[in-house]
Amino acid sequence: MLKQSIGIGMLFIAGHAYSSNIIVTTTADTKADDQQCSLREAIEYINLGMPEEGYLGCGGKNASSVILLEKKAVYQIDTQLKITENLEIKTTYDSSLNDKTALGLNNATIQMRGNERIFHIEDSKDRFLKVSLKELTLQGCGEERCRQQQGGLIYNNEHLILDYVKLSQGVANQGGAIYNLAQMTDEKIPAGFIEIKNSLLEANQAQEGGVIYTQFPRFVITTSVFKGNKTISVASANLYSAASLADEEIKAFPSMGNMIVSSTFTANEGYVMNVLDDIGVNNISLIGNSRGVYLNAPLGKAYIANSVILGNPHPVSVNTAANCVQAGSDATRLQNNLVGAGCGAGDSSYPNTLWTANSVLAGNLLEGACQTLSQDKTALFCPYQVPENSFLGFMRPRVLLSYNSLKDSVVLNQGQLQLGDNTVVGCAASDQRGKNRQSDITLCDRGAIEVMVPETMGLIGQDILAGQIAKMSVSDLLGDSDLVPKEFCDQVYPNNPTGQAWQAGCVQIEQLDTRSKGKLTVDELGNLVYTPDSAWHGADVFKIKLVTSTTRFNSTTPYMEVKVQVIQEHENRMESDKIKVSGGAWSAYGLMTLLGLLGLRRRKA
Numbered sequence: 001m002l003k004q005s006i007g008i009g010m011l012f013i014a015g016h017a018y019s020s021n022i023i024v025t026t027t028a029d030t031k032a033d034d035q036q037c038s039l040r041e042a043i044e045y046i047n048l049g050m051p052e053e054g055y056l057g058c059g060g061k062n063a064s065s066v067i068l069l070e071k072k073a074v075y076q077i078d079t080q081l082k083i084t085e086n087l088e089i090k091t092t093y094d095s096s097l098n099d100k101t102a103l104g105l106n107n108a109t110i111q112m113r114g115n116e117r118i119f120h121i122e123d124s125k126d127r128f129l130k131v132s133l134k135e136l137t138l139q140g141c142g143e144e145r146c147r148q149q150q151g152g153l154i155y156n157n158e159h160l161i162l163d164y165v166k167l168s169q170g171v172a173n174q175g176g177a178i179y180n181l182a183q184m185t186d187e188k189i190p191a192g193f194i195e196i197k198n199s200l201l202e203a204n205q206a207q208e209g210g211v212i213y214t215q216f217p218r219f220v221i222t223t224s225v226f227k228g229n230k231t232i233s234v235a236s237a238n239l240y241s242a243a244s245l246a247d248e249e250i251k252a253f254p255s256m257g258n259m260i261v262s263s264t265f266t267a268n269e270g271y272v273m274n275v276l277d278d279i280g281v282n283n284i285s286l287i288g289n290s291r292g293v294y295l296n297a298p299l300g301k302a303y304i305a306n307s308v309i310l311g312n313p314h315p316v317s318v319n320t321a322a323n324c325v326q327a328g329s330d331a332t333r334l335q336n337n338l339v340g341a342g343c344g345a346g347d348s349s350y351p352n353t354l355w356t357a358n359s360v361l362a363g364n365l366l367e368g369a370c371q372t373l374s375q376d377k378t379a380l381f382c383p384y385q386v387p388e389n390s391f392l393g394f395m396r397p398r399v400l401l402s403y404n405s406l407k408d409s410v411v412l413n414q415g416q417l418q419l420g421d422n423t424v425v426g427c428a429a430s431d432q433r434g435k436n437r438q439s440d441i442t443l444c445d446r447g448a449i450e451v452m453v454p455e456t457m458g459l460i461g462q463d464i465l466a467g468q469i470a471k472m473s474v475s476d477l478l479g480d481s482d483l484v485p486k487e488f489c490d491q492v493y494p495n496n497p498t499g500q501a502w503q504a505g506c507v508q509i510e511q512l513d514t515r516s517k518g519k520l521t522v523d524e525l526g527n528l529v530y531t532p533d534s535a536w537h538g539a540d541v542f543k544i545k546l547v548t549s550t551t552r553f554n555s556t557t558p559y560m561e562v563k564v565q566v567i568q569e570h571e572n573r574m575e576s577d578k579i580k581v582s583g584g585a586w587s588a589y590g591l592m593t594l595l596g597l598l599g600l601r602r603r604k605a
Helices: 009-016 041-045 486-492 569-574
Strands: 068-070 074-077 081-083 088-090 108-112 118-121 130-139 148-150 154-156 159-168 171-174 179-180 193-199 199-202 204-206 212-214 219-222 225-227 237-241 258-261 265-266 271-278 279-282 286-287 291-298 303-305 309-310 324-326 333-335 459-465 470-473 508-509 520-524 527-532 538-546 558-567
Touching: 041 068, 041 074, 041 081, 041 088, 068 108, 154 159, 159 179, 179 193, 237 271, 459 470, 459 527, 520 538, 527 558, 558 569
Parallel strands: 068 088, 074 108, 081 118, 088 130, 108 130, 118 154, 130 159, 148 171, 154 179, 159 193, 159 199, 171 204, 179 212, 193 219, 199 225, 212 237, 219 258, 225 265, 258 279, 265 286, 271 291, 279 303, 286 309, 291 324, 303 333, 459 558
Antiparallel strands: 470 527, 508 538, 520 527, 538 558
């Protein structure tokens, strides 16, 4: 079979500062002395101790243990890759040459073409390796022929670090994506440990541990998403720890050694996780799975705090609720969570809030676009959705029009201050997206997402030809808010200052550098349509004030501001000036950028 050589020129350009790194130059799974460096050869070169003379086209003098793969390239392998040395494998690219530079969107893919797992990470020597995978996608075959006994994608007994990694289509009896041995072979050598951050674990399945099976709790999981995985055994879970640590290894509450923080779990079949002593869970959103959590921490040295556990299963039914199930001797501490039936009242000092209504997800959908506040007036969260130019999705909390203040929300501003000597678990410092929470812990939100409110003036614009209309959107500028429906505007402004019928967002227009030259309409989705009143030449520049579900609580300025600029030219003028125009092209007159949003410090209402 012919090798498929990849375009390594860009790798050299992007990685010129990494001249000692090992650059994989073919996507083929080969092992031959042909001056090409395959992924298998690169790993074997490092396993051999990186000899100065190189190995089958890989490495050489002063080589490092970092392996570079090309962005979006697919590396198919026929048998598992064994790792017995410290190394890092990552995708590399020149971000200045790519429109989509968000981490995770340019991942190289390592795909199993044969019938085995992808990585076996274990060293027989008396040491503890560190293996790092960054900006990679590991894809199993997803078929029964690839079922492994342990670890559908990865078998691990070292320190494994995953950052912006997608693990999918792994199939196994134990550990659909990862099997973590987690057993000490020598008292001086730590047991296998998994560190996962900013990663997506999706569509994996196993009899036990649909995503991860670990012999003992040995993990830290942050800012990640577990979605659409399946565990068949009702005695197991998708994130499954098979046995508790020895009593002397378990840390005192609340300093748990194994953490699950600021992450989303949705659309999984089977229990999402089992919680044993020495496991801490903080600020997660666990919504719309067939089962929730299984609690089995008899020493009381485990907790779930500041989290949302609702709608498991979905659609919601009190009769079939499986949000929390407790072993008979369980003493897990539940603090300040929003929970459905089965989870109980929790810590008496920092009790749970029990949600008994069926309205959890807007439109009763697990995934997709969020309905407006007019379409669904009662649901607490939007369905799971991945924003444009993002790697991970989330379930955004909704700020309902029925709230008279933010205190009425069961999600927002629910942080707790410590009462006396009763230890409280505070919110995580940042949410799943890396958005920082405020220093005032009483203003933090339950769940994986901290609601952010737009603070600075946004800017949008469009170039059009005479006779055209401009279509724009402010949806990306709204932060985690919704535009209020037009029917709500009289509650914000009892005296309508516009002199016209209200539109969505209670829009008010203020001309800036020009007189008004057209008509603007706004809908609840944030779509703007601007129709010029004639075939004028030049610009119409104005500011709009929009009321959102969060800004409305500000008694003095209940709106956000957006500057709008429309440039209209006659077709022959555009051609003579050699300005490229099409629906959304930016004007040569200077509309060159779109301002980002900053998180507004929410005032506690």
